[in-house]
Amino acid sequence: xxxxxxxxxxxxxxxxxxxxxxxxxxxxxxxxxxxxxxxxxxxxxxxxxxxxxxxxxxxxxxxxxxxxxxxx
Amino acid sequence: xxxxxxxxxxxxxxxxxxxxxxxxxxxxxxxxxxxxxxxxxxxxxxxxxxxxxxxxxxxxxxxxxxxxxxxxxxxxxxxxxxxxxxxxxxxxxxxxxxxxxxxxxxxxxxxxxxxxxxxxxxxxxxxxxxxxxxxxxxxxxxxxxxxxxxxxxxxxxxxxxxxxxxxxxxxxxxxxxxxxxxxxxxxxxxxxxxxxxxxxxxxxxxxxxxxxxxxxxxxxxxxxxxxxxxxxxxxxxxxxxxxxxxxxxxxxxxxxxxxxxxxxxxxxxxxxxxxxxxxxxxxxxxxxxxxxxxxxxxxxxxxxxxxxxxxxxxxxxxxxxxxxxxxxxxxxxxxxxxxxxxxxxxxxxxxxxxxxxxxxxxxxxxxxxxxxxxxxxxxxxxxxxxxxxxxxxxxxxxxxxxxxxxxxxxxxxxxxxxxxxxxxxxxxxxxxxxxxxxxxxxxxxxxxxxxxxxxxxxxxxxxxxxxxxxxxxxxxxxxxxxxxxxxxxxxxxxxxxxxxxxxxxxxxxxxxxxxxxxxxxxxxxxxxxxxxxxxxxxxxxxxxxxxxxxxxxxxxxxxxxxxxxxxxxxxxxxxxxxxxxxxxxxxxxxxxxxxxxxxxxxxxxxxxxxxxxxxxxxxxxxxxxxxxxxxxxxxxxxxxxxxxxxxxxxxxxxxxxxxxxxxxxxxxxxxxxxxxxxxxxxxx
Numbered sequence: 207x208x209x210x211x212x213x214x215x216x217x218x219x220x221x222x223x224x225x226x227x228x229x230x231x232x233x234x235x236x237x238x239x240x241x242x243x244x245x246x247x248x249x250x251x252x253x254x255x256x257x258x259x260x261x262x263x264x265x266x267x268x269x270x271x272x273x274x275x276x277x278x
Numbered sequence: 279x280x281x282x283x284x285x286x287x288x289x290x291x292x293x294x295x296x297x298x299x300x301x302x303x304x305x306x307x308x309x310x311x312x313x314x315x316x317x318x319x320x321x322x323x324x325x326x327x328x329x330x331x332x333x334x335x336x337x338x339x340x341x342x343x344x345x346x347x348x349x350x351x352x353x354x355x356x357x358x359x360x361x362x363x364x365x366x367x368x369x370x371x372x373x374x375x376x377x378x379x380x381x382x383x384x385x386x387x388x389x390x391x392x393x394x395x396x397x398x399x400x401x402x403x404x405x406x407x408x409x410x411x412x413x414x415x416x417x418x419x420x421x422x423x424x425x426x427x428x429x430x431x432x433x434x435x436x437x438x439x440x441x442x443x444x445x446x447x448x449x450x451x452x453x454x455x456x457x458x459x460x461x462x463x464x465x466x467x468x469x470x471x472x473x474x475x476x477x478x479x480x481x482x483x484x485x486x487x488x489x490x491x492x493x494x495x496x497x498x499x500x501x502x503x504x505x506x507x508x509x510x511x512x513x514x515x516x517x518x519x520x521x522x523x524x525x526x527x528x529x530x531x532x533x534x535x536x537x538x539x540x541x542x543x544x545x546x547x548x549x550x551x552x553x554x555x556x557x558x559x560x561x562x563x564x565x566x567x568x569x570x571x572x573x574x575x576x577x578x579x580x581x582x583x584x585x586x587x588x589x590x591x592x593x594x595x596x597x598x599x600x601x602x603x604x605x606x607x608x609x610x611x612x613x614x615x616x617x618x619x620x621x622x623x624x625x626x627x628x629x630x631x632x633x634x635x636x637x638x639x640x641x642x643x644x645x646x647x648x649x650x651x652x653x654x655x656x657x658x659x660x661x662x663x664x665x666x667x668x669x670x671x672x673x674x675x676x677x678x679x680x681x682x683x684x685x686x687x688x689x690x691x692x693x694x695x696x697x698x699x700x701x702x703x704x705x706x707x708x709x710x711x712x713x714x715x716x717x718x719x720x721x722x723x724x725x726x727x728x729x730x731x732x733x734x735x736x737x738x739x740x741x742x743x744x745x746x747x748x749x750x751x752x753x754x755x756x757x758x759x760x761x762x763x764x765x766x767x768x769x770x771x772x773x774x775x776x777x778x779x780x781x782x783x784x785x786x787x788x789x790x791x792x793x794x795x796x797x798x799x800x801x802x803x804x805x806x807x808x809x810x811x812x813x814x815x816x817x818x819x820x821x822x823x824x825x826x827x828x829x830x831x832x833x834x835x836x837x838x839x840x841x842x843x844x845x846x847x848x849x850x851x852x853x854x855x856x857x858x859x860x861x862x863x864x865x866x867x868x869x870x871x872x873x874x875x876x877x878x879x880x881x882x883x884x885x886x887x888x889x890x891x892x893x894x895x896x897x898x899x900x901x902x903x904x905x906x907x908x909x910x911x912x913x914x915x916x917x918x919x920x921x922x923x924x925x926x927x928x929x930x931x932x933x934x935x936x937x938x939x940x941x942x943x944x945x946x947x948x949x950x951x952x953x954x955x956x957x958x959x960x961x962x
Contacts, residue, residue: 234364235559236492242361243351251351263490264547269353270365271546276554276757277370277615 239266284324291317298391305578308654311391312572315650319643322399327407327639334838334846335411339632342954344417344625354418356629356956359636365627367641368558369619370406373452373750374609374823375649380715381816382606383656383664384592386584389603390653397604397611398646401853405827406616407638408834408850413621414634415948420622421830427947428836429929436922437829441618442765443915444822446793449538449758450800451815452751455714457530457805458812459744464523465705467530469510469741470748471523474537476502477553484555485547492555499556500563503749507742514705527805534755535798541756542763542790550756557749561648564746568651568723571730581657581664586688593669594713595813596875601863605820610649612857614826616642630956655722656715662692663700663709667718670810671711678710705737713810716747762793803908806901814878817868818912824861825923828854832930839934840943847934858927865920869913878913882906 232238240262247256257265294314298306331337345356357365382390413419419427422441426434460467480499488494513519525533541549590598595606609615620638628634656664662685666674674681682692701709704724709717720743727739764780766789771778777785804811831854838847871877874884882905888894889902936943 230360233358233360234367235496236361236364236490239361240490242358243355246355247351250349254351260489263484265352266490267547267551271550271757271760276754276761277372277374277609277613277619 236266239263284321287317287320287324291321295395298388305580306387306583308572308577308579308658311387311579311650311654312569314391315395315647318395318399319647322403323635323639323643326399327403327635330404330407330849331411331635334843334849335408335634337411337631337634338951339630340954341631342952343414343628343631344949345628346954346956347949347952348417348626354626357627358629359633362624362627362629362633362637363641366619366624366637367644368554369623370613370616370641370645371558371561371648371750372609372754373455373747374448374613375645376652376719376747376750377452377455377715377816378607378610378820379649379653380656380719381594381668381812382603383581383653384585384587384594384668385599385603386588387579387581387653387657388583389588389599390607391650393604393607394610394646394649394653397607398642398649401856402612402616402646402827403639403642404849404853405612405614405830405834406620406642407634409617409830410620410624410628410638411631411634412834412837414625414628414631417949418622418625419947421617421620421833424621424837424947425829425833425926427944428833428840429926429933433829433833433926433929436926437826437833438765440614440822440826440829440919440922442762443919444615444819444826445758445762445765446796447800447815447819447822447915449755449762449797450804451812451819452754453531453534453538453797453801454804454811454815455716456748456751456755457527457534457801458712458714458810459716459720459748460525460530461527461712462524462708463706464520465510465514465737465741466744466748467510467523467525468513468519469506469745470752472506472509473503473553473745473749473752474549476506477549477556480552480556481548484552495552496555496559499552500560503556503560503745504742507738507745510741511705511737528802531798531802531805534801535794537752538755538759538797539790539794541752542759542794543786546760550753550760553749553753554757557753560746560749564723564743565648565651568655568726571726572654574730575726577654577658577726577729579654579657580659581661585661590873590876593665593673595817596873597817597864597867601860601867602817604860605817605824605864607649608820608823610646610652612824612827612853613642613645614823614828614830617826617830630954652719655719655726658722658725659718660690660692660696662686662690663697663721664718665690666692666697667709667712667721668715669711670713670808670813672808672810673813678708681710703736704740706740711810713812715812716744719747720744759790759793759797762796763789766792800908803904807905807908808898808901813875814909814912817864818915821861821865821868821916821919824857824864825919828857828861828923829926831857832926836930836933839930839937841948844934844937854927858923861923862920865916868916869920878909878916882909882913885909 240259243262244256247254294310294317297310298314345354348354379390422434422437425437460470476499480495484495588599590596665685666681671681674684678694682694685692697709720740723743724736724739728736767778767780767785776782779785804815831850834850835847835854867876868878872880874881885902885906889899894902
């Protein structure tokens with residue numbers, strides 16, 4: 207009985223850690239950037255016309271390199 | 279429970295640090311350093327950074343950030359914390375923390391390691407986080423703008439000048455590192471050249487074929503890069519092909535200049551952006567791999583804790599432990615440059631003030647960890663080998679035979695056979711006098727990797743490490759040229775309006791050419807300098823970088839003083855005081871030391887004297903004139919850096935004094951409070 211609870215706990219924790227790690231990697235690498243943008247636009251600017259995936263990444267590249275964007 | 283873990287971490291950390299500090303005479307395991315680093319970072323993040331955010335900055339998670347208030351879906355966008363972390367780390371991650379610690383290892387492993395750890399936890403991470411916070415409270419204003427608002431016109435100008443000057447020196451020194459790594463090495467050159475078309479291919483892939491699939495594109499890119507490393511080996515074996523890639527220093531310097539110019543005028547998506555992705559993933563991957571390899575292999579450091587060169591007679595660069603270890607480590611502990619990224623871009627993405635600690639403090643911790651890895655890789659090598667790779671032959675007697683004799687007499691035994699065997703193993707013609715830090719880091723990394731992942735692959739690992747550094751350096755090189763170009767265009771636009779248009783091609787070409795000429799000059803003189811050039815340029819870069827950190831910390835301190843938080847002003851004030859002492863001492867010695875190896879002016883007059891009396895060898899006499907001019911320019915720059923730093927500090931003190939007396943001050947430019955709409959961020 208107890209063993210099962212512990213096993214469940216371990217499974218749930220590792221699942222949660224795995225999901226969290228996956229989220230972190232997706233977020234930090236910029237993989238989910240477009241989905242994030244769509245979600246954000248939907249929630250905060252519902253009447254704005256969203257950019258296509260291609261347009262979004264073009265704009266993202268321009269924005270990233272406009273000004274001081276790199277260190278030593 | 280959390281407290282218990284905290285205490286455990288503190289105890290282990292204290293144990294590891296004292297272990298490193300007390301352990302003398304017998305070799306120390308790299309694991310000690312790794313443990314000390316991880317524990318110190320944890321304590322710094324968990325306690326000191328948390329205390330600063332809560333007490334000193336009074337971070338308020340209910341306060342709407344500019345990203346939320348000014349949300350326009352373009353540059354102001356509330357972004358999840360890990361995405362901001364990724365953006366921010368990619369922008370601050372550069373080759374500096376790989377080079378500085380490698381050079382500073384000439385003093386032994388102890389001073390550099392301690393400064394990387396203490397300097398980052400109490401200085402660098404604090405600077406990044408505080409500036410990020412202050413800029414977030416000011417609608418993402420840049421460091422230059424904040425300096426103008428809080429200190430006045432002079433402070434603003436100083437910050438702008440500092441940025442451009444650092445850019446020029448930084449690019450020159452990085453160019454020199456990459457030239458020295460490729461000099462007469464067909465394998466390294468072929469691999470580095472191959473990274474250019476690979477990056478362009480990825481650029482087209484991400485733009486046209488699969489937009490935004492960064493992991494996919496990076497996986498393809500990194501596979502191709504690995505192939506380029508192996509392919510470089512084939513080129514090296516080929517009797518005809520290898521001659522195409524076998525060049526001397528000046529030829530490669532011209533190539534780097536041409537490359538920088540073309541890369542700076544190409545659209546960013548074609549070369550710069552894709553390579554930036556590749557280099558960030560490569561850096562993270564390699565550092566994690568290194569950490570795992572060190573955990574498995576548990577290597578012992580062969581470098582003593584302190585070497586005899588703390589007296590200032592070091593062959594890699596001259597100057598005593600104080601202040602030059604701090605100037606040399608530079609970006610691995612405190613980097614003024616990060617203040618430019620922490621203000622301006624990143625604050626416009628921060629969704630809640632609660633994320634400031636992770637993004638500001640956390641990403642600098644990771645950057646400092648990279649510096650620790652570089653230090654371990656350098657001190658794992660036999661000290662004799664380390665010095666033979668990193669010193670110019672001129673500093674060790676002129677020939678490889680004289681060099682090994684000098685080093686052995688100094689107590690760092692090494693033989694020419696040993697160096698030749700090592701060079702053969704890594705697939706290079708020679709490893710003597712490969713100054714700049716990249717080859718020695720590559721040998722260190724290769725020896726760690728090959729001992730864990732296969733000893734026969736030493737040459738592959740070596741060139742992988744060279745490629746890894748070159749990818750970073752080339753990214754900084756063209757991004758830096760581009761940044762410099764924007765600044766020059768901004769300035770020229772004041773003279774004649776069309777020159778300020780960033781997309782007008784004649785202006786783009788003119789300003790890029792000006793910037794490339796600026797750093798190209800220092801690079802070229804560095805390449806023809808028989809002492810290797812790094813010994814002059816790196817300290818100059820360190821002084822410039824620490825000066826900019828001083829400006830950033832002075833702005834932060836002025837704001838703390840003005841806003842009634844004077845009793846906490848030491849949080850940025852103490853690092854500022856220390857940097858002011860270190861930078862001034864180093865600049866002073868570089869200017870006025872009578873030792874021609876340290877003082878720029880003494881070096882110039884020594885050269886002039888030798889030239890006049892005819893004791894210089896013919897090849898040295900031919901370049902002596904150029905070197906003399908360069909040394910005097912370096913002296914003028916150093917004097918200017920010193921002056922700028924003190925103008926800003928005095929300005930800060932003036933404002934602090936006025937605040938103390940209750941005299942009227944320009945009001946703090948913080949944006950007014952507005953409650954956040956993000957309920958979860960407010961914790962409600």
